[in-house]
Amino acid sequence: MPVDRIREVRITPVAFHDPPLLNAVGVHQPFALRAVVEVVTEDGVTGLGESYGDAVHLDRLRRAAEELRGVDPWHVQEIARRVRLLPETGTGGDGTSGMVRSATADRVLSPFEVACLDIQGRTVGRPVTDLLGGAVRDRVEFSAYLFYKWAGHPGAEEDRWGAARDSDEIVAQARRIVDEFGFNALKLKGGVVPPQEEVAAIRALRAAFPDSPLRIDPNAAWSVETSVKVGTELAGVLEYLEDPTAGIAGMARVARAVPMPLATNMCVVAFDHVRPAVEADAVRVILSDHHFWGGLGRSRALASTCETFGLGLSMHSNSHLGISLAAMTHLAAATPNLTYACDTHWPWKEQDEDVIVPGALRFEAGAVAVPTAPGLGVELDRDALARLHEQYLTCGITSRDDTAYYRGHHPGFDPTPPRW
Numbered sequence: 001m002p003v004d005r006i007r008e009v010r011i012t013p014v015a016f017h018d019p020p021l022l023n024a025v026g027v028h029q030p031f032a033l034r035a036v037v038e039v040v041t042e043d044g045v046t047g048l049g050e051s052y053g054d055a056v057h058l059d060r061l062r063r064a065a066e067e068l069r070g071v072d073p074w075h076v077q078e079i080a081r082r083v084r085l086l087p088e089t090g091t092g093g094d095g096t097s098g099m100v101r102s103a104t105a106d107r108v109l110s111p112f113e114v115a116c117l118d119i120q121g122r123t124v125g126r127p128v129t130d131l132l133g134g135a136v137r138d139r140v141e142f143s144a145y146l147f148y149k150w151a152g153h154p155g156a157e158e159d160r161w162g163a164a165r166d167s168d169e170i171v172a173q174a175r176r177i178v179d180e181f182g183f184n185a186l187k188l189k190g191g192v193v194p195p196q197e198e199v200a201a202i203r204a205l206r207a208a209f210p211d212s213p214l215r216i217d218p219n220a221a222w223s224v225e226t227s228v229k230v231g232t233e234l235a236g237v238l239e240y241l242e243d244p245t246a247g248i249a250g251m252a253r254v255a256r257a258v259p260m261p262l263a264t265n266m267c268v269v270a271f272d273h274v275r276p277a278v279e280a281d282a283v284r285v286i287l288s289d290h291h292f293w294g295g296l297g298r299s300r301a302l303a304s305t306c307e308t309f310g311l312g313l314s315m316h317s318n319s320h321l322g323i324s325l326a327a328m329t330h331l332a333a334a335t336p337n338l339t340y341a342c343d344t345h346w347p348w349k350e351q352d353e354d355v356i357v358p359g360a361l362r363f364e365a366g367a368v369a370v371p372t373a374p375g376l377g378v379e380l381d382r383d384a385l386a387r388l389h390e391q392y393l394t395c396g397i398t399s400r401d402d403t404a405y406y407r408g409h410h411p412g413f414d415p416t417p418p419r420w
């Protein structure tokens with residue numbers, strides 16, 4: 001069979017509405033940015049990928065795209081080699097407002113690898129799960145991602161979720177998200193208000209949802225001492241405590257003193273972090289994320305690494321659109337040891353705002369049915385892509401900066417950890 005090579009790569013930045021969700025470093029801006037990647041072969045097969053939309057990252061994606069013409073889309077190793085040869089330029093552009101400092105090359109590689117898997121699946125008529133070893137489940141469970149939040153963006157009307165400032169409002173938010181999407185596990189984004197208030201919110205969630213697994217993630221905003229205090233108080237309440245404090249050494253000190261497993265998407269975000277984390281016994285669960293671990297293949301390798309060291313595996317999420325949700329779902333479906341409900345920001349976007357043709361992905365009872373159509377099983381909606389690109393051009397945001405946006409309304413805000 002003649003090799004069908006990459007003819008063209010298109011990268012389209014898009015912006016979609018995002019509510020004012022609070023986190024340890026500030027607050028979400030009115031729009032979240034993403035890059036939609038289309039890899040097109042000489043025979044006209046198009047594969048899709050999705051990544052961060054920050055300006056520095058876009059520039060890197062565009063420079064990588066120039067290197068991919070003529071490459072065989074089945075030869076992901078060659079794509080990875082070319083991406084790794086690119087000189088490092090610029091700083092930041094990680095799409096997480098600095099909360100996840102992962103390897104640049106892995107972030108750049110990821111959407112191209114996903115698009116190539118989409119091409120491979122479309123070419124042979126099989127879903128991406130089959131290329132990853134086959135689905136071990138036909139639906140993937142996700143967790144509700146709860147946030148303290150402002151009622152609306154300053155100067156705009158209150159949004160459909162309203163404010164979440166205290167335990168009662170967090171429980172009300174949880175009820176609404178659970179009613180709409182059917183989630184079982186609940187994750188609270190912490191590091192926003194004093195830890196005792198967040199402990200109270202977790203206790204209120206436990207009372208309101210007696211059977212739901214609960215997690216809290218302050219994104220390393222707490223000192224070791226505060227983390228130990230919170231972890232001790234929440235004994236028997238949390239399924240895991242996510243990134244209470246910064247760094248492998250700090251996490252190891254907390255891990256020795258609290259009863260529940262510690263999880264991370266901050267201190268282990270690349271393969272060379274695994275060994276020191278295991279040696280220090282700093283974490284029991286790693287949250288994978290194909291957007292910064294270098295794609296679906298490398299995320300499967302992370303799963304094997306977790307299996308080797310007896311670590312649990314969960315999945316992290318930033319604000320994302322449907323191409324990413326499809327990729328996350330295929331990956332989770334083909335990863336036997338991914339036993340926790342995965343994170344997703346999905347409920348926070350406007351449900352009719354996306355770049356894919358609606359209908360392919362739906363939440364039912366907190367889970368997404370694994371697409372069985374060839375490739376990722378989602379199609380690009382070109383009109384929607386054009387609309388969201390226009391929104392990107394007019395929204396005035398070119399990089400995610402939660403801290404600057406928060407400071408615009410609270411001058412003097414300092415997110416340097418530990419905040420508590």
Ligand SMILES: O=C([O-])C(=O)C[C@H](O)[C@@H](O)C(=O)[O-]
Pocket residue numbers: 021022023096097099189217219265316317318319
């Ligand atoms: O689990 C996490 O650490 C995250 O999801 C980090 C994200 O950046 C989240 O906190 C956000 O978008 O505000």
Ligand SMILES: [Mg+2]
Pocket residue numbers: 217219242243264265266316
């Ligand atoms: Mg986290």
